[in-house]
Each structure stands twice: as C-alpha cells, then as structure tokens.
Amino acid sequence: MRNLSMTRRLMVGLTAAVAGFAMTAVATVGQAADKKIKIGVIYDYTGPLAGGGSDLQALGAKIMIDHINSQGGVEGYMIDPIYADAQSKPEVAINEAVRLIEQEKVDMLLGFYSSAQCVPVAAKVDSLKKFMWITTCISPAVLKGRNLKYVFRPQVHGAMFGELSVDFLNSNAQGKLGMSPKKLRVAIIHEDGPYGSGVAGGNEAAAKKFGMNLVLKEGYSATAPDLSSLVTKLKRKRPDVILHTGYNPDITLFLRQAKEQGLRWKALIGHGAGYGVADKLYDALGNDVDHVFNVDPVSIWLLDPKSLAKGLPAVTAKVGAEYEKAKPGVKVKSAHVGMAASNAHVFFTNVLPRAIKKYGGIDAESLRKAALETDIPEGGTLLGFGVKFPKSGESDMMGQNTRASPVVMQYVGRKVYIAWPKALQTIDPVLPLPKSSPYAK
C-alpha cells in the first residue's frame, strides 16, 4: 500500500514535471495598446530541428517583431505575438496551429521551419480561412498544385535551391574542373522529408536538363543512426560532386563517416538547413568544413549595403546586433536569423500597412488582397531579392514569391563568401576541393 501511494506520488510528480516542460515551450507576450494584431508564431523550439536551424529562424522572427513594436507598431497596431513550439513534429505543428486559431483567436500565423509541417499545416490553415505567412520552409509541395488562397511564402522554394546548385556546376565545370558538364558524375543525397525531396527534385531536373551523369540519387531518414552503407555506395559510384540536403545531426554524421571511410569528391554542395549553421559544422568537424558550398538565401550581412533600398542597411545592422546579444560569442552569423527577419520584415513593413490602410483591417481577406498587391523590386528586402506573388491562374504555385532567389555560398577559414551568381560574388569559387582537404579527390 505504501509502495502504491509512493508510486502514485511519483507518477503525479513526473507528469507534473513533463507538463511543466511542455508549458515552458509556449510563452505569451502581451502588449499594452489599443489595437493589436495577434499573431501565432510557430517554430521548433525543442526537438532535433530546433538545433538544426529552427531556433535561429525563431530568433530572427522575434528580433523583427520586437523591432517593429519598438518603432510603435504598424499603423496603430501593436504586434501581439503568441510563440508556440512545434516540437519538431508535424502533428504538434498542426495541433498548435489549430489551437492558436480556434482558442487563442489569433489573426494570422507566421513562421514554420520544417516543410514536413508546412505541407499539412498550410492546407489546414487555408481551409480555416486564416492568413499564413511562411518565413522559412521551402518544399515546393507546400504550395504546388494546391491553389491555396491565404498562404504566402516570400521565401525561396526548394526546387530553386536544387536548380541553382546544378546551374553553378554547369557554369563552372569546364572552367574550374576542366570537365564538360556532361561528363560530371553527380550524386544527390537528401533527407527523405518534403524538404529534402523537394530540393533533390530540383537537383535532378536540372542535372538531366544539362545532361550530367547522375550516378546516384538517394533519400534517407534524418534520424538514421548510421549512414555507412550510403557512404559505401557513394564510394562505389565515385561521384565528382555530391549534392546534399539534410538537417544537422545527419550532416555531421555523414561528413564524419565519409571522412573515416575515405569518401572523396571534387565539390560538396549543401542546401540550407544544417549547412546554414556554419558555426556548428566548424565546431564538429573543424577546418574540414572549409570549401564546402551552401545554397541558401544570402546571409543578409554579406550583401553590399549600397545594393539595398534606403533604410534597410540600418535594419540589417540592428538584427545583427540583437543576434549577437541573444547569442554571445557567435563566430559566423547564420543566414537563418536574417532569413526569418527579412521575410517577417516584408510582412510588417509592406503587406500589413497596405492591408490596414487600403483594405481597412487585419482580417484574412484584407491581408490576402494586400499580399497579392506586393510589388517589391530587387534590393527592396534585407535579403536583396524582390517580392511579387502570382495572380490567380498565373502559376501552379500560388502564394510563392516569384522574385525570390538563393545564392551559392562557400565557407573558407570560418568565413562565409558568396560564390554564385557572378554578380554578387565575394569570392572566386574554390573548385575543385584543394588537396589539403581530407575529402579531396
């Protein structure tokens, strides 16, 4: 009997502890103002995706929301964010989105890191006729062929990532590698969720278009505890270039096992997510990370301030200062923070003011009309690219920013450089991999 009551007490204690942890993941920030726009902000604050980049994206969005509020809000509205944790799980993301809409009565949703979450959440939010502004997740499957009305993504989509890396190879194969693009042996490996599959689809289509020799295309689970078979297969296929899309633990595992098993290449091109967190890669693998390429929207701190519209460089500087305050000791500022900050900035400084002034409100219909009228030219955002969404019937990817474009970056000596496109280059791409690298072919 004594044991039973002890057990009960213990179980109650454990349950309370678990519930406590769950509750700390959701924090509400209130603002004292007459008019407020209540925004549900959803990212992964816990789980494997948090450290894989979502936490940094969430930081970028929060910095921008705080910045806008510190400027007095938007057209008389203060931003009232309700931060929610998707816990790196699609089902939690859906539940949190519905909870925020139905119980917290938010006016709209913003954020989302994982494409695996975005795909179901976007459809659900659209069916509830609520406005959703995606800052991050890139899978084409989120929007393609779905004709969503209330979901908008200023972000670059996955196929663009995949196409750009191959375009970069096609343009540099002869000059840098001394090989015709058609002779280039290319392997595509990717995590098997919508994010990895979307980028890999773009890789494959572009590689076929340029007639490259695709020797392997394979997906794997981002939580796989062992990638040695994949590395062995790659050794057998002897690719010149590996195009890789993954999160964080799987990327470091792959690079470590590749080194230990003696896999060699002429170039490794990553596509965002884990490859966008350079500090973590360097911490794990040291200087072996040098000369790895990463395709992502540009790190906002790499852009020439003169190429941006008036006032934007100051915002970039402020985001950088707040980033350093939140993460003291950061060596390489991650593109993730700037990405979310920029995409949130577009909403707060362009879409929302128009919705309030021209359409008289912050309801989904007003926000939608305002978003469809967005017409920001190149240089008009912190990320450098413009923003324009297709009109009805113009595209099979309604809600996708048609002016977004990524860049190819290269890590050298713990610094990030823009390697492609040529117009933005801050480094002549180092290609093939120098012999000093343990991965050099």
Next chain:
Amino acid sequence: MFAEFTEALFSIFFVETLINGLLLGGVLALLSLGLNLIFGVIDVVWICYAEIIMLGMYTIYFLHVDGGMPLILAAACGVGVTALLGWLTHRLVIGYLLQAAPINQLLATGGLLFFFQGAAMVAFGIEFRNLGVSLGSLAVSEDIYLSWTRLLSFAIAAGVVVVLYQFLSRSYLGAAIRAISQDREIMILMGVNTKKLYLLTSAIGGGLAGLAAALLALQYDVHPFIGLSFGPITFMVCVMGGLGNMVGGFLAAFVFSELITIGGYFAELEWGYVLAFAFFIAAMFVRPEGLFARKS
C-alpha cells in the same frame, strides 16, 4: 537491374559493407548490454536507458571541452555519473515499483525518459554539441577504410561481454546476481539482501551506459534527443536476443546491424531498416521469447 546487383555483390565494397555491419553491431551490442543486464536481474525494462547514455555524453562533453579534462578521464567520470544515475533510478523510482504491474513500471521509466530529455533541454539547451575529436581510420586497402572509433566500440563490446560473463559466473556477487534473477522471492528467504544487489546491478547497468556514451560521443553530436535515434533499436535488439539474455543480445545486435547495412547497400538506405524490422517481426512470430533465449 540484375547486372547492377551482381556487380554490387562481387564488388570490394560489399566486403566493406559486411565489415561496417559488424562494426555497427559492436555499437548496438554495447548499447544493449546494460539494458539486458538490468532486465535479466530486476525484470524491469528501462525505457529511459538511452537517455541515461545521453546524460553520460553530456558529462563527457562538458568535462572534456569546457573543463579541459583529458578525454579518457572525462570518459571515466562519464561512466561514474551514469553509474550513479543508474543507482538513483533504482533507489528513487524502480525500487518502489518492483511489485507493480509491468505497465506501471514501463510508464514510470517512460516518464523518466521525458524527464531526462526535458531536464537536459532546460539545463543544456537544444544546441548540438560535438567533442570535435576524431580517432581517424585504419586503411585496409586503397578502397577500404575502417573507423577506429567503431573498431574500438567493437573491441570494448566484446571485452565487456567476456568480463561480465566472468563476473557473473565466477564471482560471489555475480553468483548472487544470477541467483536473484532466477528466483527473487526465495533469495529473500535465504537472507540475501536483494535491495543491495538490485542497486549494484542498476549501477553496473548505468556504468555500461556511460561506456556506450563515451564511444557514441566520439561519433555523434550530443543533444537532448540523441536517445530517440538509439532507444528503439536498442530495445529491439534486446527483445530479439531474448530480454535479459546478454549473449543473445550481443549476437542479435550483429544480426540486426548486418541486415541494416546489407539492405542499405543493395537498395536505398531505408530499406535496410525495413528489412531489419521485417526480420524482427517474423522472428517474434517464430520465437517470441527471442532468437537466442534459453529455455526456461
């Protein structure tokens, strides 16, 4: 298709795959040893075992990277901390549940899993941390390189099995542990202090988690959710070998790992896991007590 298969089969890389399977088996065997020991003696499954490994990895990371302690010493401290955690787990939780229904025991250790994960997240954050240490690899031929870390895991797993076997079969304490695992009630009547033996077993099981942590920390990033990658597989290996049967678990680890690597070599990586799990399900139909379980 057939030509591709035969080319892959007769390639030198198939040999590498077989060896990699063996080496992965060493990792899985090491992970399953402590869990099997605890179940074999105390008859309780610690669902939270992989989370104790995770806490061991954090201990080693902080002592080595932040504290500047030599890696070997940090690993030894990691073993000590996890042994203490094992002791505490029994002293504070399992000890009160020995007579409870198995489902309650499972729920309690499941609760501990979330508690450890949550506590690690609050205390250490969600960042991925890495020792940044690589032991390099052994060049067997121009094409085949073997990871020293994995070779070490394999050797240590084999060594631990031998040491544990000797301890359980030849020492007085080992004999007492074996006896209690055979009949818990009768040993109390014979005047044996079962509580002490359970605590000792839990501490040894926890210490083995620390040993696994030392080797995993060389190969994987440390983060609060690392247990999710290994917990389910470790549990399946133990069940396939016959829960509580250390030698069975050791052998099952190699069956499991070879299926994963061979399947992943001939088809997509995920098919390796499909093959291993399908084999597990079939094995549970044919021998539900485990492939290598002794007849009771």
